[in-house]
Amino acid sequence: PSPLDRDQMQGLRGIREFLKVRTSYDVLPLSFRLIVLDNDLLIKKSLNILIQNGIVSAPLWDSRNSTFAGLLTSTDYINVIQYYWQFPDEIDQVDRFRLSSLREIEKALGVEPLETVSVHPMRPLYEACRRMLRTRARRIPLVDVDGETKRETVVSVITQYRILKFIAVNNEKHTVLLRKPVREIGLGTYTNLATASMNSSVLDVIHLMVKHNISAVPIVDKENRVLNVFEAVDVIPCIKGGAYDELSGSVGEALSKRADDFPGIYTCSEEDRLDSIFDTIRKSRVHRLIVVDDESRLRGIISLSDILKYVLLHGEEEDDIRAA
Ligand code: ADP
Incomplete structure (x- = not known):
């Protein structure tokens, strides 16, 4: 291989090693806010909350069972829009839909269910990346479980952008090799x-x-x-x-x-x-x-998924990819 190829592989390997020794928790800033929405909220109201807070996604919380209920993203609103246009007779109902109704909307449309995949914040970052690529999730919630009470806590949500930025900021010695x-x-x-x-x-x-x-x-x-x-x-x-x-x-x-x-x-x-x-x-x-x-x-x-995929998987053997 040419020196360029060699450097490229060395850079990629360096980044992969880095992702294996860091956890999702490491990506989080020292202080941050997290807006979690109650599953009982009207979909219509959830829109205003997102807009007012300048965010485009939020974890959902089922307060009846005290559990994490999936991640609300723009895809869910696109599903509602499709429902609205496919079932024009039910227009009056759409206004009364709650976030917990998103499941029924998915079923009616026959689309993939709401993203419920999550990772533990102390697991290696590499694992979060692999899970993102496998499920095609663009963001992944970090969910912790209390050892005694078994109660779930949503710690934060990490996005593909945050992970790539974390690599860019902390790994310049490897990213400069990618020429x-x-x-x-x-x-x-x-x-x-x-x-x-x-x-x-x-x-x-x-x-x-x-x-x-x-x-x-x-x-x-x-x-x-x-x-x-x-x-x-x-x-x-x-x-x-x-x-x-x-x-x-x-x-x-x-x-x-x-x-x-x-x-x-x-x-x-x-x-x-x-x-x-x-x-x-x-x-x-x-x-x-x-x-x-x-x-x-x-x-x-x-x-960003193209970049993440290349950084994680380029040059890996097919079998290794499946096994990981
Ligand atoms: P992400 O998963 O990072 O949000 P996308 O869902 O937009 O990215 O992209 C998924 C795949 O589709 C990528 O491989 C990307 O290169 C490709 N893609 C993105 N936008 C388009 C487009 N407008 N037309 C065709 N392919 C696209």
Whole structure:
């Protein structure tokens, strides 16, 4: 192998070792807040709480049984929207749905159940990463169980971004070794890209996300130049107050509802290297990178799960991957 290949593998191995000796607990900041929602809350009200607190997800708590009841994410709201459009006769009911009704909505739609996967905060971080990749969860709750009372406590939630940022901040000596260009390592998706235009309706974009099982759709002009990205979380302000029927509005209008602190979209080129992507992650709250050419035309998408998967699994034997 070339020195470049050797360094790349050495960097990846270094990061993997690091993830095995750190725990999920290590990723948490010294002080943080956690908003947990009661399962009995009306879905309509949960939207306002998320918006008011500037968050896009929250663990659910079943106070009758004192147990963790899964993680509420934008996917759940997308399910409600689909339900609303598939069962128009039940529109009156939708307003009365509680978070605990999400299960029935999933059943009616025949979709995957609410994410209930969790990890113990003191388990190796590597394990949390593997579980995320296996279940395709973008965030994972840290749930602790009291040895005596057997009661569960939700400690926090860690996201793919937090893990990658933790790697970027603490592992520069390994990330600098990752000097192979994105094009060469095939990082991301470059074919069958789902895109939409500013005039597409929000509902159409939601259907695209559901159909392709993706969390973002690039918004492009006629020349395929990237103008913006519509993310699954952008759905939340659109349906504030239960305004499910307003989703026929355009993507352009919906994007103007973004919070003032929206971090923006991040682009890169196919010549960029993973080390510079880690620099971007270190400095900014990146949710994905849009790969563009010199004229801002869309080439591909690199999701955080693509990066995590590469960092954890590239060069591992298939058998090892299954066994781990
Ligand atoms: P994440 O799991 O990090 O939230 P996504 O769900 O958006 O990321 O992406 C899942 C997979 O689909 C990734 O491999 C990504 O490259 C690919 N992907 C993401 N967005 C699109 C899109 N608009 N069109 C086609 N593929 C996409």
